Amino acid sequence: MALRHAVLAALLDGEYSGYQLAKAFDIGVANFWHALPQQLYAELTRLEKDGLVAGRQVVQESRPNKRLFRVTEAGRAELERFAAAASKPSFIRDDLLVKVQAADRVGTAPVIEQLQERAAAADAKIELLGALLRQLRGDMDEEEFLLRGERIGPYLTCLRGLAFEREHRDWCLRIAAVLRERRRAPHGER
């Protein structure tokens, strides 16, 4: 039960529909969890059944009706319990790293290409997160916001995401450069 708590945490700041939640999971929440819309709808259904969130129907004209969910007291308590329990260690799990591990035993050309695509994607995400951070802290500077802002959780996770993306971009570019250089000027035998 892991997506469960990510959904609860994402839902702390107000009412969201499954659809809106899916968008949040594509940007801010993606810094600590990832899920497809179907998974979110399913999890919301389970959470509601367990009384951890409450949904209400909102009838709309000119677009489909929707259900908005908010965290209940029981949900908040569950999150409290979760926060106090031990966390599993985090780790990277990335196809691209697997390819790099094999890098000098398989063709490097496609890997170099993917490293560069990744770097570009990371760049895009860095901009997105920068904008999100500016928006979250409003007119305060970061230090002041972190000390006096009233809701810093999402900001803190975005900081982590930003650092991750920067690091990832730099690594991708460096590794791509190394692999290109080695193609240009071959090394030992083989």
Next chain:
Amino acid sequence: MALRHAVLAALLDGEYSGYQLAKAFDIGVANFWHALPQQLYAELTRLEKDGLVAGRQVVQESRPNKRLFRVTEAGRAELERFAAAASKPSFIRDDLLVKVQAADRVGTAPVIEQLQERAAAADAKIELLGALLRQLRGDMDEEEFLLRGERIGPYLTCLRGLAFEREHRDWCLRIAAVLRERRRAPHGER
């Protein structure tokens, strides 16, 4: 099928038993994938059935017999195919981040504690990876090794792991400091 390729990539450097592989997955390979021994044994069985690895029985005295596996030509070809295919984007997936996201809506004390434990664990991993990198590059310096070393794949993924752990440690320490400071000097109302 993702663990599959991680196992193949890890097996590129020689013959390993499931048991040895499990150790590798706890240190170096953990930089790009993570798995429990049971999964590795199961995956090795499947890989062998599919002809991507070949196992041979090694009879031992004074300890249980073991089976050593190596990547076959078909396995190498599969890895080649995998390297050329598109990769899924990577993302962080971390309980602790979920807790931080909820940080100012639930009790922060246990979260601060966990952040510090994590920072310490990251420190330990940083040392481990540093030693592994020194061992992998032998008496060359990094630049020379990356250019002329004959097997740099594992080195490159360890570099990623090292950067990740450093970043993670710094973030944990900073966030712990921020949350402590906010407990000391409360902000807005609530």
Next chain:
DNA sequence: TCTGAGTAGTCACTTTTTTGAGTATGATGC
């Protein structure tokens, strides 16, 4: 007027990952 994109979701299914409980032997430490 047709096409595609955005909103809002559901159902069924498969794959992957995790968890828990075992087996067996020799070596090492108190």
Next chain:
DNA sequence: GCATCATACTCAAAAAAGTGACTACTCAGA
């Protein structure tokens, strides 16, 4: 001499995550 650790694995099951295929309605643009 007894307990625990390290080696080396296996089996079964549950939980979590991911995939594909669908429904329906509105609006904007070609």
